[in-house]
Every structure is written in C-alpha cells, then in structure tokens.
Amino acid sequence: MSARILNRGELLRLIDEAACDRRLIGPMRRGEHAFYEAANRAAELDLEGPPCVYSPKNHFFPPEETLLTFERKSRSFVTRTVRHETSTALVAVRPCEVHGIRLLDHVFGAAPSDEGYLARRRATFIIALDCFRPCRDEAFCGDLGTNTAHLGFDLMIRRLSDAEDEPRGAERFELTSATEDGASLLSRTRLGRAADRDDLDAARAYDHRKAAAFPRRLACEADDLPDVAQRGYASDIWERTAARCYSCGSCNLACPTCYCFNLRDEVSLDGKSGARVREWDGCQLREFALVAGGHNFRAAPAERLRHRVMRKASWIAQRTGLPGCVGCGRCDRVCTAKISLVEILNTLAREQDHDHAGHT
Amino acid sequence: MKPRVAVFSLTSCEGCSLAILELENQLLQILGAVDLVNFREGMTERSWDIDVAFVDGAVSTPHDEEEIRRIREHCGTLVAIGACACLGGVNTLKHDPARPDYRRVVYGDRADWFPTTRARPLSAVVKVDAELPGCPMVKEEFLELVRCLLNGRPFRLPANPVCTECKKLGNPCLYERGEICLGPLTRAGCRAICPSFGSACEACRGLVDGDALRAGREVFSTQYVVPWEKVVARLRLYGAYPESAEPVAAAVAGGAS
Amino acid sequence: MTTLDTLELRETRDPYEPAVARLIETEPLTELERLFVFEPSDGQALGHRPGQFVQVWIPGVGEAPISICSSPTRGRTFELCVRRVGEVTSHLHRLTAGEEIGVRGPLGNGFDMTVMQGGNVLVIAGGLGLAPARSVIEYVLDERARFDEFHVLYGARSPAELLFRHDLIRWRHRAAIHLLVTVDRPDEQWRGRSGVVTKLFADLPRLNPERTCAVVIGPPVMFKFVVVELLARGIPQDRIFCSLERRMRCGIGKCGHCQINADYVCVDGPVFTYERMRELPEAVT
Numbered sequence: 001m002s003a004r005i006l007n008r009g010e011l012l013r014l015i016d017e018a019a020c021d022r023r024l025i026g027p028m029r030r031g032e033h034a035f036y037e038a039a040n041r042a043a044e045l046d047l048e049g050p051p052c053v054y055s056p057k058n059h060f061f062p063p064e065e066t067l068l069t070f071e072r073k074s075r076s077f078v079t080r081t082v083r084h085e086t087s088t089a090l091v092a093v094r095p096c097e098v099h100g101i102r103l104l105d106h107v108f109g110a111a112p113s114d115e116g117y118l119a120r121r122r123a124t125f126i127i128a129l130d131c132f133r134p135c136r137d138e139a140f141c142g143d144l145g146t147n148t149a150h151l152g153f154d155l156m157i158r159r160l161s162d163a164e165d166e167p168r169g170a171e172r173f174e175l176t177s178a179t180e181d182g183a184s185l186l187s188r189t190r191l192g193r194a195a196d197r198d199d200l201d202a203a204r205a206y207d208h209r210k211a212a213a214f215p216r217r218l219a220c221e222a223d224d225l226p227d228v229a230q231r232g233y234a235s236d237i238w239e240r241t242a243a244r245c246y247s248c249g250s251c252n253l254a255c256p257t258c259y260c261f262n263l264r265d266e267v268s269l270d271g272k273s274g275a276r277v278r279e280w281d282g283c284q285l286r287e288f289a290l291v292a293g294g295h296n297f298r299a300a301p302a303e304r305l306r307h308r309v310m311r312k313a314s315w316i317a318q319r320t321g322l323p324g325c326v327g328c329g330r331c332d333r334v335c336t337a338k339i340s341l342v343e344i345l346n347t348l349a350r351e352q353d354h355d356h357a358g359h360t
Numbered sequence: 361m362k363p364r365v366a367v368f369s370l371t372s373c374e375g376c377s378l379a380i381l382e383l384e385n386q387l388l389q390i391l392g393a394v395d396l397v398n399f400r401e402g403m404t405e406r407s408w409d410i411d412v413a414f415v416d417g418a419v420s421t422p423h424d425e426e427e428i429r430r431i432r433e434h435c436g437t438l439v440a441i442g443a444c445a446c447l448g449g450v451n452t453l454k455h456d457p458a459r460p461d462y463r464r465v466v467y468g469d470r471a472d473w474f475p476t477t478r479a480r481p482l483s484a485v486v487k488v489d490a491e492l493p494g495c496p497m498v499k500e501e502f503l504e505l506v507r508c509l510l511n512g513r514p515f516r517l518p519a520n521p522v523c524t525e526c527k528k529l530g531n532p533c534l535y536e537r538g539e540i541c542l543g544p545l546t547r548a549g550c551r552a553i554c555p556s557f558g559s560a561c562e563a564c565r566g567l568v569d570g571d572a573l574r575a576g577r578e579v580f581s582t583q584y585v586v587p588w589e590k591v592v593a594r595l596r597l598y599g600a601y602p603e604s605a606e607p608v609a610a611a612v613a614g615g616a617s
Numbered sequence: 618m619t620t621l622d623t624l625e626l627r628e629t630r631d632p633y634e635p636a637v638a639r640l641i642e643t644e645p646l647t648e649l650e651r652l653f654v655f656e657p658s659d660g661q662a663l664g665h666r667p668g669q670f671v672q673v674w675i676p677g678v679g680e681a682p683i684s685i686c687s688s689p690t691r692g693r694t695f696e697l698c699v700r701r702v703g704e705v706t707s708h709l710h711r712l713t714a715g716e717e718i719g720v721r722g723p724l725g726n727g728f729d730m731t732v733m734q735g736g737n738v739l740v741i742a743g744g745l746g747l748a749p750a751r752s753v754i755e756y757v758l759d760e761r762a763r764f765d766e767f768h769v770l771y772g773a774r775s776p777a778e779l780l781f782r783h784d785l786i787r788w789r790h791r792a793a794i795h796l797l798v799t800v801d802r803p804d805e806q807w808r809g810r811s812g813v814v815t816k817l818f819a820d821l822p823r824l825n826p827e828r829t830c831a832v833v834i835g836p837p838v839m840f841k842f843v844v845v846e847l848l849a850r851g852i853p854q855d856r857i858f859c860s861l862e863r864r865m866r867c868g869i870g871k872c873g874h875c876q877i878n879a880d881y882v883c884v885d886g887p888v889f890t891y892e893r894m895r896e897l898p899e900a901v902t
Contacts, residue, residue: 030532053530067631072677075715075716244578246572246576247521247575248520248543249527250533261871261873262866263680267513269510271677283873293703297863311876334533337575
C-alpha cells in the first residue's frame with residue numbers, strides 16, 4: 001500500500017473522517033500532561049506534545065470491569081456475560097504503545113481467548129503516531145527497537161518534516177496502513193495526495209534523522225537481555241534495590257505490557273445478585289502470590305522485584321516471542337522510590353562483564 | 361432476625377456517624393435490612409441490646425474509656441469507623457511535647473476543666489472486630505462491610521497503597537510536581553480522593569503496613585533532600601505513625617523544640 | 618473491522634463464564650476434608666485427564682482451584698476432595714445435595730497417561746496430595762492391562778488425617794495394586810507403618826528404572842526428599858512427574874497469579890517433570 005501525504009489540516013480532517021462513526025480518543029492536554037481521553041474533534045487533540053502519561057492499555061483492558069452478573073435462586077443461579085465495547089478511533093498511539101498492545105493481543109488472544117478484550121480490540125481503529133526523537137530521558141525504546149512499529153495499528157502517521165524547519169501548517173505528514181481497514185480508508189479519502197519521489201527522499205531523511213536521535217541507554221544488546229537477566233537471578237541487586245521498594249505496584253500498573261489481574265465477586269446487600277469483577281493487579285503488590293491458607297510464595301519485596309524484572313527482560317519474550325519491555329520508561333517515571341529498570345539491567349550487565357573479565 | 365445495629369461517638373467531630381446518614385439511597389436499603397437501635401445523630405430511642413456497634417472517635421478522655429468498655433460489653437461485633445477510632449486521629453496531635461499549647465488553643469483558660477488522657481484508637485483499649493479508617497471513613501467501604509456482615513462474609517481492608525488507585529484512575533503523580541505525597545505508605549480504599557483533586561495524601565487511612573514504613577525511611581534517607589523526620593511529622597497528623605516506632609518521633613520533638 | 622495480525626477471529630464461550638454442576642452427594646473424609654460428587658448440569662462428562670483441576674465458583678463468594686480426585690473412566694460425575702481452608706471451601710462444606718455451583722474446566726495439563734503405558738507406575742502421595750493422586754490410581758486400576766507393576770506410597774500426618782479410608786481398604790486387598798501407607802504421628806490404635814513417606818521406599822521391590830514412571834504429589838517439603846529417592850533408584854528426570862499447587866485465579870494462563878519463574882502453573886502445569894522443575898527455582902519454596 002502506497003503512502004499518502006497530508007498537510008496538517010488534511011490530517012485533522014482524516015482523523016475526523018476515521019472518527020465520524022466512532023468515538024474519538026487521543027492525547028488531551030491537562031496542564032503539562034497529556035492523557036488518552038475522549039475528544040469531539042481531532043483539532044482538540046495534542047499531536048505535538050509529549051506522549052500521554054499512561055499508555056492506552058486501559059482502553060482495551062480497563063482497571064476494573066464487570067465480566068458477568070449473576071442472580072442466585074434458592075439452590076441454583078443464572079449468569080449473564082457482560083460485554084461493553086464501543087467503536088473507537090484511538091489516535092496518536094506511540095510505537096512503544098503499539099508494541100504493548102500487540103503483547104496484550106497475544107496474551108488475551110491465546111486460547112481460550114478473552115472475548116471481552118477481543119471485542120474491544122476489534123472495535124478499535126488505531127491511528128499510530130511515530131516518534132522521531134526520544135520523548136524522555138527514561139525512555140530506552142531505541143535500544144529495544146520498539147521506537148518503530150510495522151504492525152499492530154491501522155494507520156501510522158509520520159511527520160516527515162521537523163517542526164523546526166517548516167512553519168506550522170506546512171508540515172508534511174506521511175500516512176501508511178498496516179491493515180485492510182487502514183488501507184481502505186487511505187484509498188477512499190480524497191484528502192492529501194499520493195507520495196512522490198520527493199516524499200520518499202524526505203522519508204529516507206526522516207529515517208536517518210530518527211536513527212541518530214535515539215541515544216543508547218542499555219549497556220548490553222537487546223538480544224542479550226534475557227541472558228543478562230537470567231544470569232543475574234542470584235545477584236544481590238534485588239535485595240539491595242528492594243530495600244526501598246514500597247511494593248506500591250505503580251511500575252506494574254503504568255506498564256504497557258503488564259496485564260496481570262485479579263477476579264473477585266461483588267454481591268448485593270441481600271446477597272441475591274452480584275457480579276464477577278476483574279481488576280488490575282501487579283506482581284509487586286504484597287498479596288499477589290498469597291494462597292489460601294496464608295502462605296505467600298513471594299513474601300519478600302526483593303523476590304517480587306526480581307520477578308518483575310525477569311518477566312520484562314526474559315520470561316514474557318520467552319513465552320510470546322514479543323518484547324516484554326517496550327522501553328517507554330514509565331516504570332522508572334512513576335517510581336517514587338526512584339528504582340530504575342534500566343539501571344538494574346545495566347548494573348547486572350556491567351557486573352557480568354566485570355566477572356567475565358575477572359575470570360579470563 | 362435482622363441484626364440490631366448501634367452507632368456511637370467518642371471524642372471526634374462525629375463526621376463519620378454523619379457519613380452514614382449521607383448514604384441516602386443506600387441508607388434506606390440498609391435500614392430495611394437491619395434494626396437501628398441506638399444512634400444519637402439519627403434517632404432518640406436508646407437500646408443496649410446490640411449485635412453490631414459502629415463507633416467513631418478516639419478514646420481521649422476517662423469518660424471515653426468507660427463508654428467504649430460499656431459498648432464492647434453490650435455488642436457482638438465492634439466496628440471502629442474513621443481515623444480517630446482506628447488510629448487516634450487528629451486528637452493525637454496533643455501528644456506532641458513540642459506543642460503544649462494545643463489544649464489552650466482548643467479550650468482557652470478552661471483547659472483544666474476537661475480532663476484528657478492520651479488519645480488512643482479503640483483497639484488500644486478493647487478488642488475491635490473491624491476497622492474502617494479514613495477522615496472521614498469511606499462510605500463505599502462502610503457499605504461493603506455491611507454487605508459482608510449481612511452475607512456472613514469476612515471483611516478485609518485493601519492491602520495495597522493509595523498509588524494503585526491513582527494509577528487506576530490515571531492521575532498524574534504528585535511527586536512529578538515535586539510534592540511529597542504519603543500515598544505510597546498509605547492504605548488504599550479512599551479512591552485516592554485527595555491526589556485526585558491535586559492534594560497530597562496525608563495518610564488518614566493509616567499505614568499500609570510496616571514494610572512501607574521501612575521502605576519510606578530508606579527512600580527518604582537516600583533519594584530525597586526532604587528529611588525522613590519531616591515525613592514522619594506528616595504521618596503523625598492522623599496518628600498513622602505507630603506509637604511503637606517512637607525513637608524517630610522523639611527526634612522530631614527534639615528537633616522542633 | 619480491524620484485522621489483528623496475531624489473532625484469528627473466533628467466537629467461543631467466554632472463558633470466565635462457569636458451567637453449572639449439581640451436587641449429587643457429599644461425605645466427610647476427615648475433620649477438615651469432605652468428598653463431593655458433582656454432575657455437570659448439561660449431562661456431559663467433564664472429559665478431564667487425571668491430575669487436572671477445576672475452578673469451583675460459589676456465586677457471591679468467589680472461585681477456588683480444586684483438583685479432580687476421580688478418574689475420567691468413572692462416568693459423567695466428577696469428584697472433588699475439599700479441605701476447608703478459606704471462604705470458598707468453607708461455603709462448599711455447607712453445601713447440600715441438589716445445590717448448584719459454577720465450574721470452569723477441566724484446567725491445567727494433567728498427567729499424560731499414555732507416556733506411562735506399558736511400564737511400571739509408582740505413585741507417591743503425601744497429605745492432601747492423595748486427592749489428585751486418586752484420579753491417577755483409579756485410572757490405572759480401570760485400565761490395568763495397559764500398565765505393568767503398580768505401586769502406591771501414601772503418607773499422612775496422623776491416622777485421623779488419612780483420606781479415602783474406604784478406598785485404601787479396597788486397594789489393599791486388590792492384587793492389581795501394591796499399596797503402602799504410613800503416618801508421621803501414629804496413635805495407640807495404629808498398627809501400620811509410621812514415619813515419613815520416604816521410609817516406604819525400603820519396602821519397594823526393585824523396579825526397572827527405564828520402564829518406570831513416578832507420580833509425586835504432596836506438600837513442597839515432600840518433593841525434595843522423594844525426588845532424591847527416585848533419582849537414587851535411577852528413574853530418569855523426565856519420567857518423574859510432580860504436581861504443584863499454586864493459587865490459580867483465571868486458570869487459563871493470563872492473570873499471572875500462579876506464575877513460577879517463566880511458567881504458568883495453570884496451563885504449563887500443574888504437572889511438571891522433575892527435569893522442568895529444576896529450571897523453576899520457585900517451584901519448591
């Protein structure tokens with residue numbers, strides 16, 4: 001599918017076109033922060049500002065949702081599955097977030113599939129927005145290759161011109177599609193024009209500029225991360241670092257690839273009806289590995305910290321073949337104890353380099 | 361048989377008792393499911409044949425102490441409601457040896473007419489079966505407890521800190537604005553109401569557990585310029601800082617005087 | 618409609634929606650454990666493997682994972698042996714015949730009985746581990762011709778805590794099965810063996826290790842000692858099958874609660890070979 005080139009006004013109109021029979025959700029600015037929230041028109045969205053504080057995972061996987069309701073009869077009961085999907089255009093999803101969504105697709109889509117998730121996912125048209133430079137110091141998406149996405153969205157926007165070199169209004173936006181839905185919208189629209197040779201040159205220049213814009217933060221190769229983590233399993237870094245871990249779970253809940261949850265029953269005052277509710281949970285929280293009878297399989301914060309880092313750096317990739325960490329740096333950003341995933345990984349990598357040098 | 365329910369107030373603003381009346385729609389449902397037999401804020405009838413007693417306020421006077429012992433004797437299940445009944449609440453501020461003026465500010469030159477003891481949570485004096493902390497208590501949590509009592513299910517407070525609720529609500533973290541919020545140390549269940557409105561958490565629901573306190577000490581002594589003593593002073597506003605961890609408290613008092 | 622690159626579109630039953638099962642009968646086994654016989658309300662057998670589990674749901678209370686303790690060879694009903702330890706299991710204990718519960722499953726991998734065919738089967742069960750072990754034992758007894766020697770070692774803490782006493786008595790008198798039972802703390806009436814379950818190995822005949830599969834189910838402390846005995850007898854690591862206990866929640870490999878190292882107990886287990894368990898330091902803690 002060939003790319004289409006739009007100017008700013010055309011881009012906004014295209015987004016409005018995509019959202020004409022859908023709810024529009026995209027970055028809405030509140031003070032210095034942006035959040036994925038509902039908007040009436042594309043012009044209200046902040047497409048220039050920083051990525052949203054939280055990833056859009058709550059759109060597919062809400063923090064709390066009713067899975068089914070029940071009514072109790074005298075000796076039996078009836079249940080009713082609850083579905084709540086709304087046709088949505090989700091706009092300005094960053095590449096790291098697209099990778100996060102792909103992981104959720106994999107986990108919730110694996111048999112037996114989570115139909116509630118899939119229904120919401122299918123009802124969502126994703127317009128991604130590429131990043132041409134890192135958004136924050138904490139980000140290390142460039143090291144992981146998750147600063148670029150080729151799948152997992154319907155349309156991808158790339159701003160071929162830097163804001164610096166072209167006046168507002170004259171910027172060139174390149175739109176490409178990764179799905180039939182996306183391609184069909186691009187072929188239907190009369191907005192903009194097909195990409196020409198000059199645009200291809202601009203796209204190549206964009207790729208070069210982008211490749212140079214992401215500094216290395218990871219002290220090892222992305223491919224070596226699983227091994228670095230595995231070798232660090234017995235390290236004392238977990239104990240050392242977890243001394244200041246609050247076990248608040250913020251890193252989990254803010255992570256685009258964290259999908260763990262809890263299931264619980266809610267019941268009416270008379271006990272006759274109720275609901276089965278799913279809510280976000282996280283492996284850093286105290287009672288995550290607590291079992292009936294009172295034993296906690298990961299009672300120590302250090303064991304929980306190691307569990308999270310191993311999942312992100314090794315186990316998720318091992319199970320799914322997809323990145324367990326997308327390098328967005330949100331876990332570092334929300335940690336009020338200033339525990340850094342990248343620093344832990346880098347410390348492990350350096351310790352192992354050092355050990356290796358010492359032994360040879 | 362409907363459970364016979366009573367509501368009592370010790371030293372407090374009685375705001376938690378009032379919060380029960382504010383349940384409005386659900387209150388009618390509850391009143392259909394229980395017999396209210398003793399509630400100063402809501403009725404004149406008095407009975408001492410009680411299945412469940414809800415008590416707000418701290419044990420802060422000799423009279424409070426008599427009263428709570430009497431309530432305990434006459435009820436099956438005792439539920440402490442609000443920060444005062446669960447932690448001692450703001451009443452514990454009078455313990456600060458660096459601030460002997462609190463009593464004068466409150467009672468003026470008649471301070472001596474009002475004998476007080478150390479302000480204590482109910483659990484320091486009698487056995488408490490359930491606690492609903494917060495200033496005021498959280499109405500939804502009260503409802504959940506009533507549902508549990510009526511359905512014979514155990515009631516448990518959340519074992520997570522307030523941060524989990526901010527993340528679920530999508531609140532930006534106040535630490536990003538350079539504020540010190542007590543959310544990471546404080547028991548969730550309030551739906552992060554203060555941070556949701558831009559104010560730092562003040563731990564009115566108490567510590568999530570001792571591990572959070574240990575982590576906090578480590579965090580503030582290694583990662584922030586704000587001294588741990590200042591954090592402790594803020595934890596003491598509602599009595600969230602445990603009496604058993606007195607050494608730091610003494611240091612604060614010493615530092616302030 | 619968005620085409621998902623990693624997903625095939627399919628319409629299936631919601632995996633969180635339980636099926637309904639009716640309690641046929643129940644009897645106490647010990648002070649803490651009861652046996653429950655359920656029949657799926659749709660009349661279809663569960664179609665489980667020995668060693669699989671179900672999520673039992675009491676509406677308004679919650680779910681608890683319970684091992685199936687009957688063999689799939691025993692018709693439409695299925696049996697659960699439930700220890701009263703939490704809210705759900707306490708509610709189960711109060712259930713009377715005719716009442717309905719929710720059931721999701723069978724879940725987990727269970728034991729692959731085809732690998733054990735043609736050879737000797739050695740079952741070692743400790744405590745409540747006899748419940749899932751019973752599904753294997755009944756299966757082997759019902760399909761006896763497909764297996765060679767069949768030995769069962771069972772250890773309980775005290776005579777009062779012995780599970781399935783009627784079954785134990787029946788099994789003891791059958792030539793098809795060689796059963797050894799021990800208790801840690803015998804009382805005055807106890808005339809059987811005493812001591813931990815590993816002491817029973819001394820009374821086992823020599824088994825050709827290459828033709829023997831071991832099934833190990835019990836509390837975590839038991840694993841280490843039993844595995845040492847099995848390895849000493851030359852049984853290969855990939856023919857030692859252990860069933861682990863964790864608090865499974867979703868039961869379908871998503872919620873993360875039962876994860877030990879890289880594996881999810883609810884889908885990769887609860888049965889693991891000792892060979893795999895060695896890669897899972899969190900398996901025995």
